[in-house]
Amino acid sequence: MSEVLLKIEGINKRFGGLHALSNVSLHINKGEIYGLIGPNGAGKTTMFNVLTGLYTPDEGSFTFDGNDLFRAPPHVVVKSGIARTFQNIRLFHEMTALENVMVGRHIRSKANALGAVLRNKATRDEEAAIEAKAWELLRYVGIEDVAYERAKNLSYGHQRRLEIARALATEPKLLALDEPAAGMNPSETESLKALMEKIRDGGVTVLLIEHDVKLMMGLCDRIAVLDYGKKIAEGVPEVVRKDPKVIEAYLGVAHE
Amino acid sequence: MTMDTNKKLAVFIASAIVLAVLPFVVGNTLGNSWVRTIDFALLYVMLALGLNIVVGFAGLLDLGFIAFYAVGAYTFALLGSPHFDIHLPFYISIPLGAGLAAMFGLLLGTPVLKLKGDYLAIVTLGFGEIIRIFMNNLNAPVNITNGPQGINLIDPIQIGGLSLGKAVEVFGFTLNPVHLYYYVFLFLTVMVVIMVYRLQHSRIGRAWVAMREDSIAAAAMGLNIRNIKLLAFALGALSGGVAGGLFSTFQGFISPESFGLLESIMILAMVVLGGMGHIPGVILGAVVLTIAPEILRDVIGPLQMKAFGKMLVDPENARMLLFGAAMVIMMLVRPEGMWPSKRRAAEFKDAKKG
Numbered sequence: 001m002s003e004v005l006l007k008i009e010g011i012n013k014r015f016g017g018l019h020a021l022s023n024v025s026l027h028i029n030k031g032e033i034y035g036l037i038g039p040n041g042a043g044k045t046t047m048f049n050v051l052t053g054l055y056t057p058d059e060g061s062f063t064f065d066g067n068d069l070f071r072a073p074p075h076v077v078v079k080s081g082i083a084r085t086f087q088n089i090r091l092f093h094e095m096t097a098l099e100n101v102m103v104g105r106h107i108r109s110k111a112n113a114l115g116a117v118l119r120n121k122a123t124r125d126e127e128a129a130i131e132a133k134a135w136e137l138l139r140y141v142g143i144e145d146v147a148y149e150r151a152k153n154l155s156y157g158h159q160r161r162l163e164i165a166r167a168l169a170t171e172p173k174l175l176a177l178d179e180p181a182a183g184m185n186p187s188e189t190e191s192l193k194a195l196m197e198k199i200r201d202g203g204v205t206v207l208l209i210e211h212d213v214k215l216m217m218g219l220c221d222r223i224a225v226l227d228y229g230k231k232i233a234e235g236v237p238e239v240v241r242k243d244p245k246v247i248e249a250y251l252g253v254a255h256e
Numbered sequence: 257m258t259m260d261t262n263k264k265l266a267v268f269i270a271s272a273i274v275l276a277v278l279p280f281v282v283g284n285t286l287g288n289s290w291v292r293t294i295d296f297a298l299l300y301v302m303l304a305l306g307l308n309i310v311v312g313f314a315g316l317l318d319l320g321f322i323a324f325y326a327v328g329a330y331t332f333a334l335l336g337s338p339h340f341d342i343h344l345p346f347y348i349s350i351p352l353g354a355g356l357a358a359m360f361g362l363l364l365g366t367p368v369l370k371l372k373g374d375y376l377a378i379v380t381l382g383f384g385e386i387i388r389i390f391m392n393n394l395n396a397p398v399n400i401t402n403g404p405q406g407i408n409l410i411d412p413i414q415i416g417g418l419s420l421g422k423a424v425e426v427f428g429f430t431l432n433p434v435h436l437y438y439y440v441f442l443f444l445t446v447m448v449v450i451m452v453y454r455l456q457h458s459r460i461g462r463a464w465v466a467m468r469e470d471s472i473a474a475a476a477m478g479l480n481i482r483n484i485k486l487l488a489f490a491l492g493a494l495s496g497g498v499a500g501g502l503f504s505t506f507q508g509f510i511s512p513e514s515f516g517l518l519e520s521i522m523i524l525a526m527v528v529l530g531g532m533g534h535i536p537g538v539i540l541g542a543v544v545l546t547i548a549p550e551i552l553r554d555v556i557g558p559l560q561m562k563a564f565g566k567m568l569v570d571p572e573n574a575r576m577l578l579f580g581a582a583m584v585i586m587m588l589v590r591p592e593g594m595w596p597s598k599r600r601a602a603e604f605k606d607a608k609k610g
Contacts, residue, residue: 074475079478094465095466095469099462102462106478112460113455113460115458116454117451117454150599
């Protein structure tokens with residue numbers, strides 16, 4: 001159960017003079033839901049972008065499932081099994097929901113331009129498989145009835161689910177969700193929570209950034225807390241919740 | 257989309273017949289100079305479809321597309337003319353020109369990988385001019401391109417013992433070179449249409465659209481943005497190169513003058529005016545923008561004489577003036593193009609509402 005899937009050590013990321021991440025180390029075990037919390041500007045999203053290859057860290061080490069991903073470009077990161085969603089949903093708006101998920105299959109398929117032009121049997125079979133898998137994933141997240149709608153016409157909750165389906169299409173070992181419950185009402189949040197548990201039970205490890213501390217406490221197996229680019233606490237939710245440094249970061253402390 | 261197979265077949269056969277007899281009908285009613293115009297329309301269809309891969313599918317603004325046409329044309333000319341006294345057959349020099357154009361596509365694509373929008377447009381514009389200026393100046397110290405004089409007496413296409421450069425008699429019909437080339441051009445245009453259609457509806461085509469819509473999200477989905485961009489540049493250049501080779505042999509003469517910035521802009525106008533990213537729209541755009549100026553050329557002079565009894569405006573200037581005005585009006589009234597895809601039409605409709 002406690003096999004390490006992702007491990008980063010001593011990660012630093014600076015933007016000019018701003019030290020967005022300083023010396024952050026953490027590891028994520030296989031099969032858990034791992035939460036990353038922290039006040040606004042704590043470096044959560046920077047951390048996320050580093051873990052998904054969108055930002056290249058300045059120093060540190062980053063291994064995932066036996067691969068060295070330090071400074072690896074995004075497509076290499078995705079290929080080795082990390083997929084993500086975005087805080088401010090980034091779907092391909094003019095594409096249908098189905099096509100969005102089919103784009104997610106890109107990295108797991110291989111038809112090249114020549115195959116596309118010749119349309120040989122291998123390419124046709126692969127294309128059919130891509131579409132079948134996309135349908136399967138739309139059903140999995142429960143939005144198959146809007147498969148032919150353009151992504152931008154979907155409701156907010158559906159867009160969130162579509163983004164998850166698209167990420168799952170890359171066959172991740174680790175699914176990284178950036179504030180998936182932001183802007184959702186309690187019942188939507190509840191069903192999202194059920195979806196995340198379903199994903200975890202399906203064998204995908206989940207990394208979660210969230211503001212909704214209550215949701216995180218009930219859902220995550222382990223939590224790390226970032227503040228001003230530093231990790232100030234890590235552990236099971238019950239312990240983290242009582243950590244004085246965490247309370248201070250969230251509530252502030254009285255100055256005397 | 258919901259057409260049944262029979263109806264599709266009927267449409268296919270009907271258009272095949274129309275396209276097959278078109279040069280004769282036009283040639284006999286309007287004269288062979290119009291057949292020539294149609295041949296050029298086919299060349300521009302190929303060019304516009306090539307540029308459409310870059311601009312329409314991948315969303316990369318390219319203002320120097322004519323460079324690839326030039327590369328294809330010069331490759332053919334240098335390998336099939338008395339200039340070097342090399343006379344390679346067309347089935348070698350056209351693929352060679354296309355391949356070389358694709359390589360130039362990569363050459364242009366590599367340094368501009370990180371550029372977008374205006375910046376990309378400026379670099380591509382410069383690239384187009386560099387190629388033209390090279391062609392203009394590569395006549396000294398070693399004479400490669402013959403400079404501004406251009407290359408003359410380029411070989412016509414030879415198929416078996418048949419030279420497309422001379423008229424032939426078949427069953428009492430006289431087939432002029434313009435007719436013969438028409439079929440070659442038509443064949444290759446159909447090939448290019450099939451190529452771009454299949455590319456659009458493939459894993460690659462989806463990747464281009466995804467990159468155009470949101471390149472960060474596309475990268476986060478594992479798309480290798482660099483490769484996808486380079487592929488778009490190379491494949492677009494490829495069809496430009498094919499068209500260039502055909503232009504070269506068809507004309508029998510090329511010079512750097514044919515590959516100026518105005519030509520690049522013209523091809524871009526075909527793509528935009530037709531309906532960016534939509535293959536039938538782009539074809540329509542290319543045909544209309546090739547033929548409309550020719551019609552204006554025939555109409556404006558006589559019309560002025562009739563109306564005013566004398567030439568008020570030089571017909572050539574009036575032609576470009578009207579043409580420019582038509583484009584401005586078109587972009588104001590129908591910015592999505594004459595025949596946009598459903599997706600794009602909806603995009604523009606939404607934009608107007610919002």
